Amino acid sequence: MPDTGPAPAVEAPSALASPLTLILEEERSGRHELEEALFLSFTADFGFFEEIALGVTQATGARVTVVGDVTVTRNDPRSVRRAGRSYLAGLAYVGGPVFHPKLMVLAGPEHATIALGSGNTTLAGWQANAELWTVLRVGGDRSPAAVADLSAWLHDLPEKARFSAGVPQALRRVAKLLDRLHRDRAPVNRHVRIVHSLHSPIIDQLPRGPVDELAVFAPFHDPHAHALRQLVNRFRPNRLTLAYQPGLTDLHGPSVAELVREHGGRIISDNEKRYRHGKLVEWAKGGERWALTGSPNLSAAALLLPQGRGGNCELGLIVPRSTTLLPEGSEEPATQLRAAPALPRPRADGGPLLLGAVRMADGLEVSLARPLTYATRLDLSAAAAPPETWEPVGDVPPGEAIVTVTAPADAGSRVRLVAFDDAGVPSFGNTVFVVDADRVLRRVVPGQSRVPATRPPDLFEDPRLAERFLGDLETLRTALSPAPAAATATGRVPGADAKTRVPDDEGGWESYLDECAGRIGHPLVRFALGVPLPSGTDTPFQDLLTVTWDERFADDVEAALDEDGTEEVAAEQDAEASGTAANAPSLPDLRRAEQQVRRRYRRWVERLVALAPRLDPPERMLVVRLTLWTVAAGAWPPSDTSWLHLLSASLRALVGRDLPDRIEPQVGSLASVALTVLRSHAPRYEVTSETLAFNEASAAVGHLLPAANPTYVAEYASLLEEAFGPTVHPESVLAVAADVVQDDPLDDAVSALAEKGRDAHRHGKLLLHVTGRFNNPGLVALEAVGAAEDAPLIGAWASNGADSSPWALVVWRRPDLIVVDARRPVPLWRHHRLAGLVGPRALAAQRGFESAVSVPHGPRNRPFDLARKVLAELGLSGPHPPVCGR
Template sequence: MTWEFSSPLTLLGGWRDRADAADLHELLLLGFTVDLPFLEKTLVPTARVLGARVTVVGDAAQGLYDPVDVRMAGRAYFHGLAACRDGAFHPKLALLIGADDVVAAIGSGNPTMAGWGYNDELWTVLRGRVSHAPEGLHQLGEWLGRLGGVVSMPGYVRELLQEIAARLGEFQVSPHPTRVLGNLDGGLLDRLPSGPVDELRLYAPFVDGNGRALSRIVEHFDPVRVVVGVQERWSSYDGDVILRALGGRDAELRLLPERRPRHGKLLEWESGGSWSALTGSANLTASALLEPAVAGGNCELGVLAPTSASLLPEGVSAPLTRLRGRRTVRPVRARPTLLVLGALLTGTGMLQVTLARPYDIAVTAEVSPDGSPGSWITIGTIAAGTTFQEFAAPEAAGAVVRIVDPRTESHTESPPVFVVHPARCARRRADDDRPTLRHAYAEEEIFTDEELARRFRYDLLRLSDQLAERRTARPGTARTPAASAVHDRWAAYLDECERAVGRPLTLALFGRAGMPDPSPGLRWGVTADITTDDAEEPTDPAGEAAATEMTASQRVAWQRWIARAVSRTVPGEPESPLMVRILVARLFVQLLAHGVWDLTDDSWRGHLARLTGGLMPGRHDDLPVEAVEQARTLTAVCMGLLRSGVALTGGTPADLIAARTWRAVRGVIAEVNAEAAGDLLIPPVLPRAHVLGRSEWEGLLDLAADHDPLAPVVSELAEDGLELEYIDGLHRVTGRFRNPVPVAARIATLLEDHLETALVHAVADGRWAFVAWRRPHLVLAVAPLGNSWRVYRVDQPATPESRLGGEGLPQTGLIGRAVRLGQEPPDIARQVLAQVGIDHVLLLRRLTA
């Protein structure tokens, strides 16, 4: 049926005006020639407001735009190009998909002002619901899923088409006579029912100059009568060729109105009173109707459907002799020799460039901010025989890329493509109204501008609370898409962080990799200001502002705020997003470097310990690997600051905080790269600065990487001049000490967290002491002082070190009496040794050897 539909813009307007205000999820446009500035004015803004992910794909050699006029490609929608082996990428499709609805327009109009506004086009519209959709929509999905295997296109475009195809496959099929046909691996004409038919009618703006296609069509349908429509002014045909192809059959020449170009393609036939029609993109040419795309033909898309009446417009009948000697075939414009299909910016900051085909020479890749004259710079070379290359040259999303043949004096170059940033082109999220900071704060501002710092402190706590509440109220249930070019999770995460906390703080947290400048930058134009290098002042490398010491009131304000920030961001439930927690951790590191706490003030340690233990992803965090690595790095830096100036084996409050945190995060730190700390290793410039030096950082990582759980004990004992060895079940400690008893007791205390039973032998200057420690029993053998076995009961919170750390041998907790070494040890001593499989006689021989 025909109705008031005029172009895909009608479909979009209808979706916009729906009473249910349903979101639009996908909008896919395929065309031969594509006018991007036209689409950016008429379609893209509306589609994006409706929530759609917009994808535009055209023939690599047919772009109708100057790059300086394109503003949104790569930043607001996916743009890519396609290339067939020898033919043209020629389908015309507008596909709109929502949560429950789908609308597809398949026809003849390119996404240009002419194709959607001026020309006389022919469209077929298919509509479906998730519960019932015509079979043609499933056939369209199958065609989209296979398209990237036959037609050359960038990987990200192929993935987009496969995702859309999968989405169409989710709609339930309802019987319908309409069929969607393609020619990927077979000619379109061979997919149509054959004749004989009563009448054949056909029209296309382009008819083969050699008549091959028209002859095959007539042969295929074997019609009684043929009606050929032409526009004498607009159609491209050879009249003598048409006459020969008709072969003397009863035929009518219908001259169609010339008011505007008729660009619609129509092949229809009547048999037994019923009409059927093939509409779509295919002209009456061999490359469109006879040859499959895989064998060098065009890539075409059509719809075969029954119709209630003929679709060929009325016109003026004329004798066939009017065609004789008339030829309007236009010369075919040569295709560019170099073609680039797409450029993608990955989350790691790599620029991926895809060529249409391998070339027998190395070609040069060039980029420009906007494609303006004189703005192109070379970023590298793509080797001969390859179609894909990555460059470590991150450019702004929306930057323009082309390839150039360096051999030619005329500077042969490809049509341009636009760098695509997947995160910025993604479909609008359901929570795009999520909270954000009210200002794009920068680190240097919040530490130097007291008023801005006050606003920032309030703003970040507000954001943390709102995001935590949102995560609890709206737990994530959607399946995370697999990592791919389209779904670059790292780039998407950076974009999410930038939306929440602003670009400056996101750059501070993660660096510039994968973060293109979202602004279009300076645009070229005839009114651009002219500047000269002579006007620039020389830069004084020593002119950077020196770090400024905070006032006492600023220090107090930051101390109080960071305590609240830790309690608000790492409370357990509700849990703030990881981006907020690592931002607070980075600020904590900066505050320590700014000397916010006196060197004798350890009040910060408890807060930093709590934060350090809460930096790794929680149950609500579904994060890319790069974000987890950053969390690991900050965990390690914070642990390094906690370890600075304390002993993991000590007994002071600061020692215990560090030791407890170390046990919790050591496994995390073991996987950190030594070069990942970056600007978190801050020089001690300001008074009272607590900072982590390079040697301390590397020592921390070495300690974490040591698989021996006693590595921290061995390391700290070495700093005290003690050497700990493990020999046949005994931990033997030697060094410069006079009394071995407190040394053995200290080692046994340190080993308690790692061993159920600790056996320690301390030896120095002819004196030795042996301690067997299995709570609550402490067995002591010592010589020559005492020369006896002793057994103590040591209950919590006492330790071997607290019991034996003084002078002499204590009586507190002593069980029974001391037994001389030559005699059998007390029963409890023998039981403790037996539990670890040690005979007391053989043990004494080792101790006295």
């Protein structure tokens, strides 16, 4: 819809693509000041709405409510991810008739946009079908007079229909907003009128004839054309025109043909392939033309009966027209319509119907559309569980319309009723989604323009931006309330002060993430949490919460249909998909920057790491990842490894009791990647400062590593390969994580000996074997034992791998060191006792046993009792090395 200045207060019925056009118009205006977005429909496809419209609607700042009729609204649980969590997915029940209005209201404190038409909140209703929509706009100093009637209808509606929890309140909130907007403005377009079935039949709200012309079209008629006949009798037209789509319009051909013949009318055959779902009653008199559009079909339930007495809940609008809305087509004889076959009609569902489920302090409150005469069982499928996974949580006795069960359930969990026949065969009712009443009231993206939008690569384009970000990070603590002691960091992080309390419940966590995003922006929080950055930067954080059965990360903020057809939309989506790589972040390159710039980034990381213990979990994760990126970008010259200690410190700051369980996979994966980088620079055998940095970090975060997930590891390691090589391949990272978790000194010893160029392998749990040609195999075996000296008991051979001398066996069981030296035909047995800080590794470094106390046991050519005992503990009957083919 082009921007041609102030829109008229009433835009007459037209082939508007869908309400989405109006939502996009609102979002692109940049105001982001709406408070309420209400969608009423007969059939409501929540999955479609989430995919196409939810993100952009929330971007306007509005709370979102979508309501459909309980008897027909059926949703695929796999496509519905956010119902009850970030918007209110509601249901309505009006008894035997149906809840049939099609209405969208976007309302804020200064303006409102209202679309009233014929399209359901489905793909068909918003794109595939030919629909009719009328738009009312409140703003400036004008408000259409019909807004007052619409507001009254919204106020009264909860008294005439049953709704799931939260919907009546939403209807009245919207009504009050419209009341306030309308009261403060001059009413215009007084000739535009709302009609509805709430208190009286719609036909009684239409003018009486005679009229010059009556033209009608609707996709549904009643079986014997009762509504059409009464409509004709009321208007008494001089000319009658009826349009229909052969094979698509549901009518009783003989009855309609006879009525048209009686009044000398004409029949128009609309042969357009697109299904025409718009409803039209149009009349002309004295040179003026009027049209009734909206939800009513040409049926008795729509036009002839009030709600509560067999009539549907219907909503329509009467507007003046300068031209006809009747579809073009070819005129055909009534005899052809008489032969039109009847279309199959769906049968009403008489099974158990749930109206809704809402979280309460003591469990779930579940409401039924109608009380049942038989007992049923209530089943629950948790939000994070696969949709086909159900468990019984309670029974619903007959005659009850509202029941409470004590089963806990996160928002978005699925609930259904199960009935059993006499043979015990189950039948399943509809599925509803658990609503968290507090969460669906949140306005997800208010004040979006003030939320930082800095992306990770931006921080490396200009050191001033990076330093400004750091300054913001240093001052953000003043805006956060301290947590109780139970939520503070652990004592392992010196100097950590009180943290913001991280909520345990799902809704609190999402709100907490939005607070983090308000401080540092959605892109950087996504970066910290290991979520690939979409092209948009403000996707609500509900999209970041994965479930076990779906690994997608959806971004629907910019999804739209606009006026495009299916082909155009598909082409745009393909183009967006092909541009994903172009929008993906790339690793910055500081190696070509001036020395002054590189020094500034090194100081920047030092300050980030010093600040980390005082930050909340997402920001601490961000510090670790930014440290990795800065190192990989080349801020430090190759000869300078001081960054290892900074990375180690950032990892140690990562831990704390405030780390929520829900992000364990991300935290464990990030820690695994960072530890792997540290491991690749830390010698295993020699104890260097780099080794100590790795050991300290490993001890701090080792308990997080079992939660590491390959998908998150791959994300955190992405773009680091150029700097760190195959070390950061996901397989290597997970292998290092497994080594740390298992904490096996012998495995570490094999790796440490490999670093020294030794060919070493294990024999069982307690023995190492080093093969090669050695002048002094005793020192080589001592070196091997020293590599695993933390083990309670360890033995190591050094030999040439064949059954010949020389060879040696060294066994270490603190404080005893037993050496079997077979450089001569008869092996010599020695016993040394080590005290203080001296261990096998220190002896190996001294290249001898001189500093070890020797313990005599008689002749050295015979084993002594302690030696026999220790060999037995190793599972050895003798000291000779095995013959290995390695």
